[in-house]
Amino acid sequence: MEKSSYPLTSDITRLRCATPPRKLRLLLSLKSTLSLTLCILPFDLADYQISQTITMASLQMAALLSAPSTPVASDRVRVGSLRLSASSSSASRNGCALVVRSEAKVSGGGVSARGANLVTHVVAEKAAAAATSADSKPGHELLLFEALREGLDEEMERDPTVCVMGEDVGHYGGSYKVTKGLATKYGDLRVLDTPIAENSFTGMGIGSAMTGLRPVVEGMNMGFLLLAYNQISNNCGMLHYTSGGQFKIPIVIRGPGGVGRQLGAEHSQRLESYFQSIPGLQMVACSTPYNAKGLMKAAIRSENPVVLFEHVLLYNLKERIPDEEYVLSLEEAEMVRPGEHVTILTYSRMRYHVMQAAKTLVNKGYDPEVIDIRSLKPFDLYTIGNSIKKTHRVLIVEECMRTGGIGASLRSAIIDNFWDYLDAPILCLSSQDVPTPYAGTLENWTVVQPEQIVAAVEQLCK
Structure with missing residues (x-):
């Protein structure tokens, strides 16, 4: 890579070699130019190592320089065996430096001390977190996309290591306005517009998560x-x-998807089936403003990579949500309607x-019991199992494709765990295995309609 082609490279080299006081001065001098430079870099900078280098120079600086002016609760953020240290108060930023230290040591016998603690599980251990109740009193009304924004805003205000990146997430506010106003409030580095x-930028987000930040990466679709x-597979998940x-990878990958706005085959895909086989990922799908905000906050606080699925047809759904703070569990289903005759498992739209x-x-x-599974990976088999033990019949309804979809995995899990409680075969209603047509009438035909659900329940309960 030639210096003349990428003038930022020499600045980053000086930055990495500088002493702490010198490093801070370099960071301050780069602050006004980094955002613009990132937006005009050519596509061959998709190389992962370069993305990591840019991340160290920009996003860590963003967390330090764009932090609120009030004292922070702790001067140290731990990430795996790395720790990220800053001054005890962000109000004294003028004399502080950002230092990353590794706690790994090698014993005299040449065996790494961390060898005794070799991780044999795929995901990081979940920190204990209490989820508050869902009482809406008196509360305030929000559209679903506004609830996502409110949850993201609260977490960015609470934790200066939370940042956002993606196409048009900055001053434009995102393609569905989830990030509207955040760039003005938190600056261009914590809300970072990226190249197409x-x-x-996904690799850059993963690199920033490795080095101590909590990025929220938005896919425009x-x-x-x-x-x-x-x-997402080889780096984020594994x-x-x-x-x-x-390393822990506390990253949130989110964005709109689903069928219903005549966006054509390439913009109407459901990626749940693609991502469910990646070890280490958690997946959740929001369906109401209340759970959208609660899941967003929980995903940001998680030590594991979380994919948050949002449906394009639900963004304008309005609901009253609590004024007080709440955080939902990433691994719990929601009982939408209690019933006795059949368990209907579904999610999203x-x-x-x-x-x-x-x-x-x-x-x-008929008296159907409806459960919004919400957690697509892992499944909440406790809630699902208790329902099956009561109704003894199961209908799965999804917008995902029938072949290799969430429904197929859920059916397999139910057979493995609750076979003895079933009085009828499990039925699964899924989208047709065809590309989504552009024409609205054909588009509706590819997804499950209420009439099909009624017919399936009648068949199950014969």
């Missing part, structure tokens, strides 16, 4: 994240395991198709 190169599949526990069908079923004398 998903592999590059979830289908575009297929361009970053290598980073690095905690392949590094022997040296299909929750509303199921509830529409439930009204018809009640009028016909």
